Amino acid sequence: MKMTGADIFVRALEDLGVDVVFGYPGGAVLNIYDSLFQNTKIRHLLVRHEQGGVHMADGYARASGKTGVCLVTSGPGATNTVTGIATAYMDSVPIVVFSGQVPTLMIGNDAFQEADIVGITRPCTKHNYLIKQTKDMARIIKEAFYIASTGRPGPVLVDIPKDVLTGSAEYHLPKEVKLRGYHPNYEGHQKQVENAIRMLLEKERPVLYAGGGIILSDSSSLLSEFARILGIPVTTTLMGLGGFPGTDPLSLGMLGMHGTFRANMAISHCDVILGVGARFDDRVTGKIDEFAPGAKIIHVDIDPTSIQKNVPVNIPIVGDLKDVLRKMIKLVKGTKEAAKYRKKIAPWRDQIAQWKSTHPLAYKQGKGRIKPQYVVEQIYQITKGDAIITTEVGQNQMFAAQYYLYDRPRTFLSSGGLGTMGYGLPAAIGAQVAMPGRLVVDIAGDGSIQMNIQELATAVQYRLPVKVVILNNGTLGMVRQWQELFFQGKYSQTCLPQVPDFVRLAEAYGAAGFRATKPGEVPQVLREGFAADGPAIIDILTDPDAMVYPMVPAGAPLTKMLLV
Amino acid sequence: MRHTISVLVENEFGVLSRVSGLFSGRGFNIESLTVAETLDPTVSRMTIVTSGNDQIVEQILKQLNKLVAVIKVVNLTGAETVDRELVLIKVNAEPETKAEVLRLVDIFRAKIVDVAPRCYTIEMTGDEEKINALIQLLKPIGIREVVRTGRVAIARGM
Numbered sequence: 258m259k260m261t262g263a264d265i266f267v268r269a270l271e272d273l274g275v276d277v278v279f280g281y282p283g284g285a286v287l288n289i290y291d292s293l294f295q296n297t298k299i300r301h302l303l304v305r306h307e308q309g310g311v312h313m314a315d316g317y318a319r320a321s322g323k324t325g326v327c328l329v330t331s332g333p334g335a336t337n338t339v340t341g342i343a344t345a346y347m348d349s350v351p352i353v354v355f356s357g358q359v360p361t362l363m364i365g366n367d368a369f370q371e372a373d374i375v376g377i378t379r380p381c382t383k384h385n386y387l388i389k390q391t392k393d394m395a396r397i398i399k400e401a402f403y404i405a406s407t408g409r410p411g412p413v414l415v416d417i418p419k420d421v422l423t424g425s426a427e428y429h430l431p432k433e434v435k436l437r438g439y440h441p442n443y444e445g446h447q448k449q450v451e452n453a454i455r456m457l458l459e460k461e462r463p464v465l466y467a468g469g470g471i472i473l474s475d476s477s478s479l480l481s482e483f484a485r486i487l488g489i490p491v492t493t494t495l496m497g498l499g500g501f502p503g504t505d506p507l508s509l510g511m512l513g514m515h516g517t518f519r520a521n522m523a524i525s526h527c528d529v530i531l532g533v534g535a536r537f538d539d540r541v542t543g544k545i546d547e548f549a550p551g552a553k554i555i556h557v558d559i560d561p562t563s564i565q566k567n568v569p570v571n572i573p574i575v576g577d578l579k580d581v582l583r584k585m586i587k588l589v590k591g592t593k594e595a596a597k598y599r600k601k602i603a604p605w606r607d608q609i610a611q612w613k614s615t616h617p618l619a620y621k622q623g624k625g626r627i628k629p630q631y632v633v634e635q636i637y638q639i640t641k642g643d644a645i646i647t648t649e650v651g652q653n654q655m656f657a658a659q660y661y662l663y664d665r666p667r668t669f670l671s672s673g674g675l676g677t678m679g680y681g682l683p684a685a686i687g688a689q690v691a692m693p694g695r696l697v698v699d700i701a702g703d704g705s706i707q708m709n710i711q712e713l714a715t716a717v718q719y720r721l722p723v724k725v726v727i728l729n730n731g732t733l734g735m736v737r738q739w740q741e742l743f744f745q746g747k748y749s750q751t752c753l754p755q756v757p758d759f760v761r762l763a764e765a766y767g768a769a770g771f772r773a774t775k776p777g778e779v780p781q782v783l784r785e786g787f788a789a790d791g792p793a794i795i796d797i798l799t800d801p802d803a804m805v806y807p808m809v810p811a812g813a814p815l816t817k818m819l820l821v
Numbered sequence: 822m823r824h825t826i827s828v829l830v831e832n833e834f835g836v837l838s839r840v841s842g843l844f845s846g847r848g849f850n851i852e853s854l855t856v857a858e859t860l861d862p863t864v865s866r867m868t869i870v871t872s873g874n875d876q877i878v879e880q881i882l883k884q885l886n887k888l889v890a891v892i893k894v895v896n897l898t899g900a901e902t903v904d905r906e907l908v909l910i911k912v913n914a915e916p917e918t919k920a921e922v923l924r925l926v927d928i929f930r931a932k933i934v935d936v937a938p939r940c941y942t943i944e945m946t947g948d949e950e951k952i953n954a955l956i957q958l959l960k961p962i963g964i965r966e967v968v969r970t971g972r973v974a975i976a977r978g979m
Contacts, residue, residue, distance in 0.1 A: 438892045
């Protein structure tokens with residue numbers, strides 16, 4: 258039986274197990290919305306801006322591990338998704354974005370609401386498609402989900418012209434995907450794994466350096482097991498937070514520009530790095546020529562392009578972290594060598610413990626203005642470390658990374674690679690949709706939150722009780738911090754004197770609003786906000802002079818940290 | 822160092838821009854690029870001449886492989902290969918220089934494919950050095966236009 262393209266679209270999503278779509282309708286996708294109208298299996302959430310829709314799909318994917326889906330119309334609907342797609346691309350998040358397109362015969366004619374979105378998103382998608390015939394619809398949708406979720410995950414965009422939706426074809430969803438040019442390699446090379454373990458065991462000052470890949474591959478428990486067997490300290494990147502328990506004695510916390518003193522000292526003085534699912538990016542390495550000068554590097558990643566991109570690697574291993582870590586564990590678990598090794602590297606752990614005690618993360622909360630660090634610590638204590646935290650970008654993001662300890666994967670959602678302000682609120686909404694029973698908190702700044710504040714309406718409409726804690730310092734804090742440190746305190750365009758009254762703004766949207774202006778009020782106000790029935794904004798007036806420390810100035814080696 | 826990379830790609834719209842966009846987006850250099858269908862009409866072959874140090878070329882090969890539309894990538898550099906380029910040269914042919922042009926065409930085993938009252942169009946295939954040599958020798962006579970295809974290459978034997 259023949260079906261219309263729009264019906265094929267909806268049916269294919271159903272058959273692929275899609276239960277939630279974040280979307281915004283428009284002329285080019287009217288037929289899909291007409292098909293969705295009758296549908297009971299797919300839940301559609303009407304967002305308020307397409308960028309918000311993509312971040313929601315992204316937050317949904319990061320929190321659940323499933324592929325997030327976003328549906329938008331042609332032209333501006335499609336171009337509004339670009340920041341969201343680029344965000345997901347940089348952080349390897351599996352999402353599929355469907356955009357409407359003008360009818361095939363009008364493509365290229367500058368038709369109303371036409372944009373070459375396939376051309377625009379080519380460099381920020383893992384792959385993208387323009388469907389030219391209705392008969393290809395089901396196959397391409399299947400391929401899109403397969404590509405997005407396998408190998409190193411990433412966003413895939415599928416552009417669908419209107420006549421492809423109105424045309425008809427037989428429905429046939431292929432059982433398997435066959436792509437000649439796409440074969441992710443999951444199996445780590447056994448010999449290389451053995452070489453890696455041999456190199457590791459020869460050394461005395463090892464560091465495990467774990468990135469977002471640990472979380473994406475669901476291998477954080479394997480990482481913990483491996484680290485504990487050999488007693489190796491673990492540092493994670495921003496993306497890797499939660500991939501190894503932050504409260505574990507072996508945890509060094511985050512490394513890099515705003516990493517802990519002990520993590521940066523450890524990576525700079527170690528003699529071997531085992532990098533897993535991380536990509537040695539500039540925020541992590543600091544000055545690349547002086548990064549880990551005495552260390553041999555073993556690098557495990559599913560994406561061969563990540564290996565040897567920024568630093569020369571001694572032992573590269575391409576494969577799924579799950580497979581490689583299992584193989585590594587098999588080689589050392591219960592062995593005498595492992596026990597000997599744990600003992601051998603005890604002095605190294607002692608050295609790290611000393612770094613920790615001499616230079617812990619620190620701030621002073623006096624009686625005056627509220628310190629943002631204090632707020633994040635309070636959130637940690639009140640939620641008992643059990644919330645899903647999303648962040649915006651800037652100081653709020655770094656404080657959330659430093660002062661909240663993440664023990665479980667998929668509990669810290671942040672735009673790490675692209676650094677997208679405005680990510681946190683829609684990502685929190687997406688996470689809340691995926692995890693209805695969990696407390697989801699967006700740790701925000703007063704600058705970032707205004708970039709996608711409109712999604713508060715989405716949260717209210719669908720009764721998604723996300724909590725937004727605004728560290729409200731009336732400035733663009735991180736940029737101001739750089740101006741303070743590197744531009745003689747000339748605060749060019751970083752003051753936000755006209756910040757809205759967020760409590761009344763929350764109320765205008767139908768959410769609850771709370772405010773704390775003194776340190777003593779913070780715990781109570783946070784508790785009230787978290788206990789509120791629906792979505793809430795908790796506006797906390799914080800000290801604009803607070804700075805994120807430690808800080809490695811851009812281009813400096815990791816040992817040259819600015820400390821308080 | 823210069824590298825010649827042979828890339829088999831899906832013969833579909835947009836593939837060329839995926840490949841060229843990869844080079845421009847990542848700051849890789851393209852010296853020449855040729856594309857045409859292979860025996861299998863669903864597959865095209867691109868021959869790309871690029872340059873860079875070992876680390877850059879390793880990234881180029883890996884990044885090309887990562888594209889879903891790319892089926893196979895082979896670095897022909899250093900391997901036993903035959904490479905050729907085709908050039909069309911429109912050169913002045915005044916009464917006093919015609920003989921010289923004809924002699925050069927003969928020496929280089931080139932061909933004259935178009936004759937006009939005051940100019941000849943020469944066609945020649947060869948490797949890059951040979952083509953450059955012919956162009957150098959024709960320059961004093963007066964070259965009006967040069968069109969080169971860029972290099973194509975194939976592995977020897979096997």
